[in-house]
Amino acid sequence: MATEDLGNLEWERSKISQQDVNLLKKLGISGKQDALRFPKEESYPAPPMQYRVSFVDHLIRGLSTPIHDFLRGLLFMYGLQLHHLTPNSILHISIFITLCESFLGVQPNWSLWKRIFLCRRNGSSSVAYNIGGVVICVRPDVEYFDVKFPDSVQGWRKKWLYIREENHGSVEDNIPPFDGAEKICRRRSWDAEATDAEKAATEALMTRIHELQNTRGQELSGIQITAYFLRIRVQPLQARKNPLWMYAGDKDVDRLSVDLSVNDLAKLVRKISSLNKKDSVPTSCGVTPYSATNALPQNHATASPLPPLPEGGEVEERAIVTDDNQGTSRPESEAAGSRKSAASSEKDAEAEATSSTRSPPSAASPRSKRKRDEAVDTGTSKAGAARAEETVPDAGKKALDLYEAALISSGDEEEDAPIDETARTSTSRRTHQEYELENPEGDQLLDALSLLEIHGTEARDGLAEAEIGLSRLFPYFFKKKEEPAIFIDLAKCFTSQEDLGLQLRQEGLKVGVEGTIALVANSQQNVDWARVGDAEDIETKKWQSLIKAAKPNSKKILATLGYKPAPAPSSSKPEVK
Structure with missing residues (x-):
């Protein structure tokens, strides 16, 4: 045509x-x-x-x-x-x-x-x-x-x-x-x-x-x-x-x-x-x-070849x-x-x-x-x-x-x-807007192949984005491991039966408890550590009031360490598994 x-x-x-x-x-x-x-x-x-x-x-x-x-x-x-x-x-x-x-x-x-x-x-x-x-x-x-x-x-x-x-x-x-x-x-x-x-x-x-x-x-x-x-x-x-x-x-x-x-x-x-x-x-x-x-570094080359321009606004006539x-x-x-x-x-x-x-x-x-x-x-x-x-x-x-x-x-x-x-x-x-078919006549195979390739394209893009995301998350969840070079192996790391997020939170909790004990020890106060470690009998309301009383001091300590905490309240008990 x-x-x-x-x-x-x-x-x-x-x-x-x-x-x-x-x-x-x-x-x-x-x-x-x-x-x-x-x-x-x-x-x-x-x-x-x-x-x-x-x-x-x-x-x-x-x-x-x-x-x-x-x-x-x-x-x-x-x-x-x-x-x-x-x-x-x-x-x-x-x-x-x-x-x-x-x-x-x-x-x-x-x-x-x-x-x-x-x-x-x-x-x-x-x-x-x-x-x-x-x-x-x-x-x-x-x-x-x-x-x-x-x-x-x-x-x-x-x-x-x-x-x-x-x-x-x-x-x-x-x-x-x-x-x-x-x-x-x-x-x-x-x-x-x-x-x-x-x-x-x-x-x-x-x-x-x-x-x-x-x-x-x-x-x-x-x-x-x-x-x-x-x-x-x-x-x-x-x-x-x-x-x-x-x-x-x-x-x-x-x-x-x-x-x-x-x-x-x-x-x-x-x-x-x-x-x-x-x-x-x-x-x-x-x-x-x-x-x-934020000036350019010294001896930084800035010259560049521009696309050729017509002289004086005129373009030499050439056959198409x-x-x-x-x-x-x-x-x-x-x-x-x-x-x-x-x-x-x-x-x-x-x-x-x-x-x-x-x-x-x-x-x-x-x-x-x-x-x-x-x-x-x-x-x-x-x-x-x-x-x-x-x-x-x-x-x-x-x-x-x-x-x-x-x-x-x-x-x-x-x-x-x-x-x-x-x-x-x-x-x-x-996809459904672009490729909705209305009674195709004689080109079913071509239409099917087109749709297949479109969905294949989406799958490839999705896998590429998944690899980028998992690669960025890997060092947070697996600090002592080397990131796998193959995507399948990388994905398997995140498909374990264990709750990786829970492990990460528990690790943070462990660091927080150890830091608290260290600060208390540094104060040179006489502490009954056996009673400190027995937190199961603390009622929720009492726990919340103790946390509230601790916040002013915790903010000062965190500010000294150079960390600004999120504004979310910390009123729950430690997460245990």
């Missing part, structure tokens, strides 16, 4: 609420005069001079003008416009820039980016989408921060507006002028890998990323990075006077607004992530970010072999076989669905009879990075030109088989 290009049908009248306007004002994004303009009656973008098209959900995820050179370079290398990227893809870039500047102490590095990320289409074999038609994916073989993106970003395509383009002296055109008719063409650069030389140059950075992820007690997470750049009120995707490792606090020249309240910050973090009201929002990071008060109409992924907002506009129905979920950056890919299969209440954006999934069949020449072949790689489509090679991106999810609660 030929791919249908919806063209202007994707766009409809912008629907920005007063709540959205208030949020942009609170974030300082609309602080400058004429920084934003909101569409009136137009159902298709017609930005005024010096304005570009953006979305509310892009702006609250770190985008501002003038645009950062790194993002501009990505758009150039990938042949994209801003409206081609999904909100979660924008957040991926914001997190990466914050990671580089605040925690690695380097400018955002193009070679490092290629080691971690690639691009994929967010469409289908029957419909080609432009709004949110491309997603940024973590490569499947890379260990990266578990960015807990929301299951869906409802209605984001309908919240479009105009942002004033500001020139900051380094380039003439930061953002390419809006062209809603420009088709998305898959390019070699979408899959470009770092050369051997680039891998060697960035190996220390990759090692540091792994340390930030895995240092016990100081683990850094994607949510922490997100909360950090929102908390300091600096937009990562904005061209700034200073990099984030020079952040100067309340008086920093790049801040857009005053600090958000704790409540407002928590709401915003939950809005752009999968955290719910029961989940705590981090108020600090596991490791102290670089800033004016074929348009990429194969639709390598399922659209975010359409049910199978639909021809409607992505924004034509509130029932069509304009979603970026994923709960983890670590979801393996699922099998592709016919979806003509499948019901989908919400479609999936795989930009957050490493599994979304199914390898294209074309290959990039290795470092020994210097014939590869980055400009050619960016501007030449892979249409001169074998076409990739269509990949249904929406089949990828690691959240079990969404």
